[in-house]
Amino acid sequence: MAQVKSRQRVEEHGEVFTNEREVNAMLDLVKQETERIDSRFLEPACGDGNFLSEVLRRKLAAVSKRYGRSQFDYERYAFVAVSSIYGVDIMQDNVEECRDRLFRLVDKAYTRKFKDDCRTEFRESVRYLLNENILCGDALTLTTNNGNPIVFPEWSLVSGGKVKRRDYTFDSMLNASTDAPTFDMVVNLEVDSEDARKAIPTPVKEYPLASFLEVAKHE
Numbered sequence: 001m002a003q004v005k006s007r008q009r010v011e012e013h014g015e016v017f018t019n020e021r022e023v024n025a026m027l028d029l030v031k032q033e034t035e036r037i038d039s040r041f042l043e044p045a046c047g048d049g050n051f052l053s054e055v056l057r058r059k060l061a062a063v064s065k066r067y068g069r070s071q072f073d074y075e076r077y078a079f080v081a082v083s084s085i086y087g088v089d090i091m092q093d094n095v096e097e098c099r100d101r102l103f104r105l106v107d108k109a110y111t112r113k114f115k116d117d118c119r120t121e122f123r124e125s126v127r128y129l130l131n132e133n134i135l136c137g138d139a140l141t142l143t144t145n146n147g148n149p150i151v152f153p154e155w156s157l158v159s160g161g162k163v164k165r166r167d168y169t170f171d172s173m174l175n176a177s178t179d180a181p182t183f184d185m186v187v188n189l190e191v192d193s194e195d196a197r198k199a200i201p202t203p204v205k206e207y208p209l210a211s212f213l214e215v216a217k218h219e
Ligand SMILES: C[S@@+](CC[C@H](N)C(=O)[O-])C[C@H]1O[C@@H](n2cnc3c(N)ncnc32)[C@H](O)[C@@H]1O
Pocket: 013, 014, 015, 016, 017, 018, 019, 043, 044, 045, 046, 047, 048, 049, 050, 051, 088, 089, 090, 091, 094, 137, 138, 139, 140, 141
């Protein structure tokens, strides 16, 4: 993958992609978090997902190792792995490339493992998660390109195959106290110190429980 798409994009958006060696070296500094299936990672200027794809690759390896013997467990925990990955980029083409790249990663691992038994609903859920979690917007103003606040879903696997979704503004998640919905790891961004992060955010929307295979029908 080239590190630069065009000189104009470098000048206007500082778009220089990080190479694989550096991505791995940085992620190795927080190795345990990258292998924890539910650690919540945010890359606020994600480009086409150089960091997020490596985090997802590591999480999926952990899912396969721990839950690979049961297809249902594999699907549930791969859902958790994807649902805890978040990205924002100001360029729509980067956002789409990032979503596609993460989808292909899951699809390849899933297909290799379960071949003809793979389920369309699982793939649809993964697609849906990526559309909701990887968003186009400005990570400095925390708004979408049409000026609305960026809103991220928080996904929690409750019991069996049920999932609870609550939506929070990006702003409230970044400033949340640590026992509230927040990110475990933020790539390349300073977040406020623990002391400043006192607020417990309230969701802007809550959804009824739904099967992890049916979140796309959740509205
Ligand atoms: C230096 S590149 C890094 C991309 C990726 N994180 C990587 O390491 O390969 C910066 C990225 O930030 C995006 N970007 C620039 N300004 C931004 C902003 N205000 N909000 C969100 N993304 C932005 C660019 O489109 C570009 O993809």
